[in-house]
Amino acid sequence: MSAIRAVFSYTFKEHVRHRAWLSLALFGLALGGGGLVASALAQEERARMMLDLGLAANEMIALVSVVFLTVHLVLREIESRAIFLILTHPVRRPHYLLGRFLGTLAAVGLGMAALGLLHWGLLRLLGWGGGGSYLLAWLCSLGKTVVMGSLALLLSLALTSEAAAMSFSLSLWVLGHFTAEMHFLAEKSGSAFLRTMIEIVSRAAPDFARLNYRDVWHAGLPTPAWMGAALIYVLGYSAACLALSAQLFEQKEF
């Protein structure tokens, strides 16, 4: 546990001190400001528009950050050889990987929380008062971020090319929003080969429909069963990606 904590701590510091962090924060602020201006165009639905724009911006920034950071997470340490000194200490490789992953998530989560608070503050100023719903929507975005982070880490270790890992991650993120459509396509497909391929891709890609609380929140707060299923899905999918990543990482030589 102490190794995980130590790796977590330096990873978190490393990300927070990175200059890109500041650029992302500024980008988030600019998006928030842009949302405020855009929402002014729709006077009656101003708060609603601001809400949707802000949540979408926060999720996009988190997605880009987590994919970018996790794809570089281990590969950069291999390239700079900083990994030599870590792994020649009594650190189990899965612990190193988990510490790096959790440190990155904490940094991205912190950024999401800061942007979320700012956004929520703006919404309060516009007279919107759905605090509980907002928190749930934010948590669902965080869930997607966790899933994408673990998937990007796995792809970076499997493909060992940052560009390829990033493109595959972003493609799977897009596909993850269309799993129902992919199942439908597979059913309608005449070719058995195509059907199998679509099924494989749709099963491997994350199913973000399970985390799309924003799509249904106007019907009220979700049931505990829905929230439990979403949580189990995030934990299960991420754990599977991390277990496979650890398996790949165990076989690597430096």
Added chain:
Amino acid sequence: MSEAAAFRGAGKVYRRSHLGRVTETIGLLRLDLKIRRGEVFGLLGLNGSGKTTAIKLLMGLHLPTTGEVEVLGRRAGDVDTLARVGYAPEAAYLNAALTGRETLRLFDALARRPARGREERVARMLDQVGLSRAGDTRLSSYSKGMLQRASLAQALLHDPELVVLDEPMTGLDPLAIQEMRAVVLWLRGRGKTVLLSSHDMSEVERVCDRIGILNGGRLARVLERRDWEGAPNAIESIFAQTVTRTDGVGPIHLA
């Protein structure tokens, strides 16, 4: 058990695949070598002779293709044994985002040392390597010499039984070389085992008890101190007779 480390028929072949074509490079070939406890053992060799490969096998960063490598009685790379080994690579591969103090805190924790007393241990080590005043400066602002000291500090912080130094004198100024020599002798005085690789024959000659000469991935010769003591330039002439270039580079002749 009198060995700190042992290579038993250890070999390493690097396989690289590019566009379906597999190329093989021999890193190390059937190395049989025992490093005794409490000695300073030097590995000498040309570039590509297998010095760093041998060290990486010892540290568990590479897996041997043939044979086996043991460190302090356990298989190389055994996680628990690594707590008793210190390693400083040829360059300071440290995280530039951290300060010197944070770096040592990190390695102290990774070495499984108790959190209690960590600050004192870290402060003492920073003082010992002359980095007290730069302890709270990020490594990105350190000079090369300061980074080498920080790298050495992380290797010694957990009081290891075996210290592995990969080309510790490379790129250092004369004063720093003198200090590094003093560190190796201090370690020997405290009963530690030191394995160091180097190109610098005069330095190896001064600090080592035994020397192994690697040539083209093979251990060509092992020298005892009596083989070179009292004979000026003995190591240089033995080395020149023992090694041959394997990198396809011919000799320089300007005449």
